[in-house]
Amino acid sequence: MQKPSTAPAVHEAEQARYREALNAELGAFLEEQRQSMAGVSGDVAPLMDAISGLVAGGKRLRAMLSYWGWRGAGGAELAAEPVRAGAALELFQAAALIHDDIIDRSDTRRGAPSVHRRFSNLHGDSGWALDPERFGQAAAILTGDLCLSFSEEAFTAVGRAAASGTSARRLFNAMRAEVMAGQYLDVLEEVAGPVRPREDAVQRARTVIRYKSAKYSTEHPLGIGGALAGADEALLRGYSEFSLPLGEAFQLRDDVLGVFGDPLTTGKPAGDDLREGKRTVLVALALDAAGEAARTELEHGLGNASLTLAEVDRLRDVVAATGALESTERLIDELAERAFSALDRLPLDGLVRGALEALGRAAVRRAS
Amino acid sequence: MQKPSTAPAVHEAEQARYREALNAELGAFLEEQRQSMAGVSGDVAPLMDAISGLVAGGKRLRAMLSYWGWRGAGGAELAAEPVRAGAALELFQAAALIHDDIIDRSDTRRGAPSVHRRFSNLHGDSGWALDPERFGQAAAILTGDLCLSFSEEAFTAVGRAAASGTSARRLFNAMRAEVMAGQYLDVLEEVAGPVRPREDAVQRARTVIRYKSAKYSTEHPLGIGGALAGADEALLRGYSEFSLPLGEAFQLRDDVLGVFGDPLTTGKPAGDDLREGKRTVLVALALDAAGEAARTELEHGLGNASLTLAEVDRLRDVVAATGALESTERLIDELAERAFSALDRLPLDGLVRGALEALGRAAVRRAS
Numbered sequence: 001m002q003k004p005s006t007a008p009a010v011h012e013a014e015q016a017r018y019r020e021a022l023n024a025e026l027g028a029f030l031e032e033q034r035q036s037m038a039g040v041s042g043d044v045a046p047l048m049d050a051i052s053g054l055v056a057g058g059k060r061l062r063a064m065l066s067y068w069g070w071r072g073a074g075g076a077e078l079a080a081e082p083v084r085a086g087a088a089l090e091l092f093q094a095a096a097l098i099h100d101d102i103i104d105r106s107d108t109r110r111g112a113p114s115v116h117r118r119f120s121n122l123h124g125d126s127g128w129a130l131d132p133e134r135f136g137q138a139a140a141i142l143t144g145d146l147c148l149s150f151s152e153e154a155f156t157a158v159g160r161a162a163a164s165g166t167s168a169r170r171l172f173n174a175m176r177a178e179v180m181a182g183q184y185l186d187v188l189e190e191v192a193g194p195v196r197p198r199e200d201a202v203q204r205a206r207t208v209i210r211y212k213s214a215k216y217s218t219e220h221p222l223g224i225g226g227a228l229a230g231a232d233e234a235l236l237r238g239y240s241e242f243s244l245p246l247g248e249a250f251q252l253r254d255d256v257l258g259v260f261g262d263p264l265t266t267g268k269p270a271g272d273d274l275r276e277g278k279r280t281v282l283v284a285l286a287l288d289a290a291g292e293a294a295r296t297e298l299e300h301g302l303g304n305a306s307l308t309l310a311e312v313d314r315l316r317d318v319v320a321a322t323g324a325l326e327s328t329e330r331l332i333d334e335l336a337e338r339a340f341s342a343l344d345r346l347p348l349d350g351l352v353r354g355a356l357e358a359l360g361r362a363a364v365r366r367a368s
Numbered sequence: 369m370q371k372p373s374t375a376p377a378v379h380e381a382e383q384a385r386y387r388e389a390l391n392a393e394l395g396a397f398l399e400e401q402r403q404s405m406a407g408v409s410g411d412v413a414p415l416m417d418a419i420s421g422l423v424a425g426g427k428r429l430r431a432m433l434s435y436w437g438w439r440g441a442g443g444a445e446l447a448a449e450p451v452r453a454g455a456a457l458e459l460f461q462a463a464a465l466i467h468d469d470i471i472d473r474s475d476t477r478r479g480a481p482s483v484h485r486r487f488s489n490l491h492g493d494s495g496w497a498l499d500p501e502r503f504g505q506a507a508a509i510l511t512g513d514l515c516l517s518f519s520e521e522a523f524t525a526v527g528r529a530a531a532s533g534t535s536a537r538r539l540f541n542a543m544r545a546e547v548m549a550g551q552y553l554d555v556l557e558e559v560a561g562p563v564r565p566r567e568d569a570v571q572r573a574r575t576v577i578r579y580k581s582a583k584y585s586t587e588h589p590l591g592i593g594g595a596l597a598g599a600d601e602a603l604l605r606g607y608s609e610f611s612l613p614l615g616e617a618f619q620l621r622d623d624v625l626g627v628f629g630d631p632l633t634t635g636k637p638a639g640d641d642l643r644e645g646k647r648t649v650l651v652a653l654a655l656d657a658a659g660e661a662a663r664t665e666l667e668h669g670l671g672n673a674s675l676t677l678a679e680v681d682r683l684r685d686v687v688a689a690t691g692a693l694e695s696t697e698r699l700i701d702e703l704a705e706r707a708f709s710a711l712d713r714l715p716l717d718g719l720v721r722g723a724l725e726a727l728g729r730a731a732v733r734r735a736s
Contacts, residue, residue: 033545040549040579043556047549099513103506128559130645130671138471138555141509142548145467148513149544152520156532163531164524176517177401180510181408181415187506188411191496211408277498303498 005354014077015355018067018086019060021078025087026055029154046122047143050115051150054094057110062089062221064359065243069225072352073235081161081228085168088155089221095147096179102140103187104276105305111267116140161228167236168227175220182211186278190303193279201284206248209281213254214247218363222356241342242356249335250363252328255280257367260316260325265367271312277303281331286324294318336364373722382445383723386435386454387428389446393455394423397522414490415511418483419518422462425478430457430589432727433611437593440720441603449529449596453536456523457589463515464547470508471555472644473673479635484508529596535604536595543588550579554646558671561647569652574616577649581622582615586731590724606714610724614707617700618731623648624696625735628684633735639680645671649699654692662686704732 030052037044063086070082100106101114108114113121120136128135155162155172162168186208193201222243223236231239257266258273259282266272273280283302287295301307301315319325343356398420405412431454438450468474469482476482481489488504496503523530523540530536554576561569590611591604599607625634626641627650634640641648651670655663669675669683687693711724 036542036545037549040546041553041575043553044549047552095513099509103509123559126560127563129562130559135555135559139552141467141471142552142555145463145512145516146545146548148516149520149541149548152517153541156524156537159532164527169524173517173521174404177404177514178408180514180517181405181412184415184507184510185409185411187503187510191491191498191503192494194497195495207409 003348003350003353005357006350008354008358011351011355011358014351015064015067017078018064018083021083022060022063022067022086022090025083026090029087029091029150030055033150046119047139047146050098050118050140050143051091051094051147053112053118054097054109054115054147055090057112058090058093060086060090061359061363062093062217063087064355065218065221066225066228068352068355068359069222069227069231069239070229071225072239072346072348072356073226073229073231075225075229081158082225084154084158085162085224085228088151088158088172089224091147091151091154092176095144095151096183098140098144098147100183102137102144103183106268106272108267108269114140115143119143158228161230166227168224171220171224171227175216175224178211178220179216182208182213182216186212189279190277193284194299198287201279202281202288205279205281205284208279209248209251209255210244213251214244216247217250218243218247235347238342238346242339242346242360244339245335245342246339246360246363249332249339252281252332252335253364253366255282256325256328256332259283259319262367270309271307271316274301274312274315275303275305275307282319282324282328285327286319286322289322289324289327290318294322332364336360371716371718371721373725374718376722376726379719379723379726382719383432383435385446386432386451389451390428390431390454390458393451394458397455397459397518398423401518414487415507415514418466418486418508418511419459419462419515421480421486422465422477422483422515423458425480426458426461428454428458429727429731430461430585431455433586433589433724434593434596436720436723436727437590437595437599437607438597439593440607440714440716440724441594441597441599443593443597449526450593452522452526453530453592453596456519456526456540457592459515459519459522460544463512463519464551466508466512466515468551470505470512471551474636474640476635476637482508483511487511526596529598534595536592539588539592539595543584543592546579546588547584550576550581550584554580557647558645561652562667566655569647570649570656573647573649573652577616577619577623578612581619582612584615585618586611586615603715606710609710610707610714610728612707613703613710614728614731617703617707620649620696620700620703621732621734623650624693624700627651627687628693630735638677639675639684642669642680642683643671643673643675650687650692650696653695654687654690657690657692657695658686662690700732704728 034048037048066085066089067082097109098115101109102116106114107117116136119139120132123132123135189204189208219240222239226236226239259271263270287298290298297318339360402416405416434453434457435450465477466483469477470484474482475485484504487507488500491500491503557572557576587608590607594604594607627639631638655666658666665686707728
């Protein structure tokens with residue numbers, strides 16, 4: 001018989017204190033880096049501005065999961081380890097977003113210019129020579145690399161619990177390698193998907209979300225927090241049984257928002273995933289269920305960067321008419337159900353249980 | 369009175385054994401990563417092939433400097449620490465090259481296709497959809513990110529001597545941040561140089577080579593090796609007095625090769641830096657010394673990706689006629705002189721002294 005969740009106010013108050021500590025840690029870390037960079041040249045400041053801007057805006061999902069993973073494994077309230085590890089996770093996420101936006105040619109991120117766009121704007125505003133786009137891209141590649149290094153520097157600063165040979169370090173390494181592999185599979189599917197067997201497309205899309213998103217965004221952050229607090233294998237396995245289906249549901253929600261989301265709440269243009277040609281589970285299901293004509297129309301529109309709003313609307317209708325939207329929502333429900341019943345089985349106190357349940361619900365129900 | 373260098377055969381034999389151990393370490397590390405990646409998907413193999421291919425070809429300058437830095441600070445022959453740290457440095461260099469080639473739009477690296485070109489070729493050969501260039505670039509960004517993570521993973525595997533708070537870790541962090549800042553300044557100078565005060569151009573170009581190259585390629589590798597073996601501040605300072613001017617001379621040699629080098633030995637197209645619009649010290653000196661007509665001609669040609677061989681030849685003559693080639697060669701000699709007299713003052717045994725002297729001579733005299 002498990003302990004019931006405590007009232008939301010209890011974990012919300014602790015989580016707010018954690019966020020505060022995390023923000024202070026990120027602020028101090030970035031301020032120190034800014035000072036070192038200023039010693040190189042004042043011209044490097046825009047890289048730091050771009051990183052700070054991006055880091056300021058995150059939802060902190062990964063850091064908060066690592067925190068509750070830590071607490072659920074017996075770690076002390078607001079200890080330094082999960083604060084530093086959370087900073088590392090948020091810096092890693094910022095680095096991934098910077099490179100992701102170059103890869104996807106996304107001009108906006110959370111309603112503001114993406115990093116490569118910031119730099120191409122800086123080029124234009126400064127009256128510099130040669131190509132602003134190319135400069136923007138080069139600067140963003142380097143800013144992402146710098147942010148990746150910062151992430152690792154922050155993780156190493158956790159100290160002994162994250163040292164060489166620990167299971168927290170092993171998970172951190174796996175997280176990085178797997179998300180990059182997953183992102184490659186995502187990009188590969190955009191180009192190879194059209195000529196690969198259609199009957200395996202849903203399976204391929206599910207592999208992509210497992211590595212690109214579920215393991216990265218939920219499973220590994222929770223596991224890293226747990227491992228830092230010395231969680232045993234059984235607890236880490238239990239964490240995965242909750243967080244892996246949760247992360248898949250989280251990404252499926254993202255896929256739905258990428259086609260049907262409201263630009264005002266997502267901060268991304270309408271139908272961005274269609275223009276990108278992303279072969280998500282939603283799209284794979286639609287192609288699978290579509291008749292000949294609808295499939296041709298979809299295949300034709302996918303990856304066309306210049307789709308008009310009317311064409312996006314039309315493709316949305318095509319996707320919905322195949323029943324793929326409904327199937328995806330059903331899949332989200334099934335995965336969420338699986339995640340929450342695994343959460344029920346976890347040996348957690350009411351505080352941690354309540355916090356993980358609230359984070360999980362928000363992840364699968366969100367509109368942005 | 370310093371001990372004289374031992375005969376070359378002595379350090380050459382030890383260095384060959386180090387290279388062997390380093391190559392074995394890199395091979396085993398990458399094989400393990402390849403197996404993990406295969407667990408994600410067979411489709412990820414090309415990322416590992418690209419990294420392995422690049423890592424196989426390096427001159428190992430950074431690893432060898434770290435090794436002799438270790439030995440000069442009293443570290444034991446062929447110990448695990450400098451082998452692992454050397455692997456980390458070579459992996460970092462591979463990551464930097466992958467992203468550098470995207471930034472510079474270089475299609476070749478050491479005479480073979482660069483990583484983004486490998487992937488655009490794979491796209492073409494496989495009959496995939498959408499744009500091969502864009503796919504190549506996306507895949508190379510992710511491959512570079514993966515390789516950056518590997519580098520850090522290898523460095524952490526050094527263990528206690530490279531743990532959080534050690535001076536080796538501090539240098540490793542500084543190395544990464546500074547090289548990225550330096551590369552940004554390099555890219556910035558290509559676009560901002562033409563509209564910034566010409567009288568500061570040589571100074572700006574020297575800042576670029578200090579961070580992009582001298583600190584990264586020579587000072588920090590040597591220092592990291594020393595720090596791993598517990599070198600004190602005085603020894604690390606002495607190492608810097610040798611390695612910083614050496615690294616500047618090394619990069620100036622690179623700049624000369626970038627304009628005047630033979631494609632057959634450099635593995636890069638003739639006059640690559642001119643097409644790129646690189647504002648090196650050589651180019652800054654030429655612009656500074658040129659008359660009105662020559663300056664206009666140079667400014668016009670710099671950054672023009674479609675320069676013909678005849679135009680490259682003509683620009684080379686313009687650069688040489690300003691006396692900038694001679695001035696650069698003189699600067700290389702001065703810096704090398706400064707480096708080697710600092711080496712003379714270092715408290716090293718004949719073995720390490722001989723090895724560092726040979727590496728230094730090769731770095732400034734090389735033709736590729």
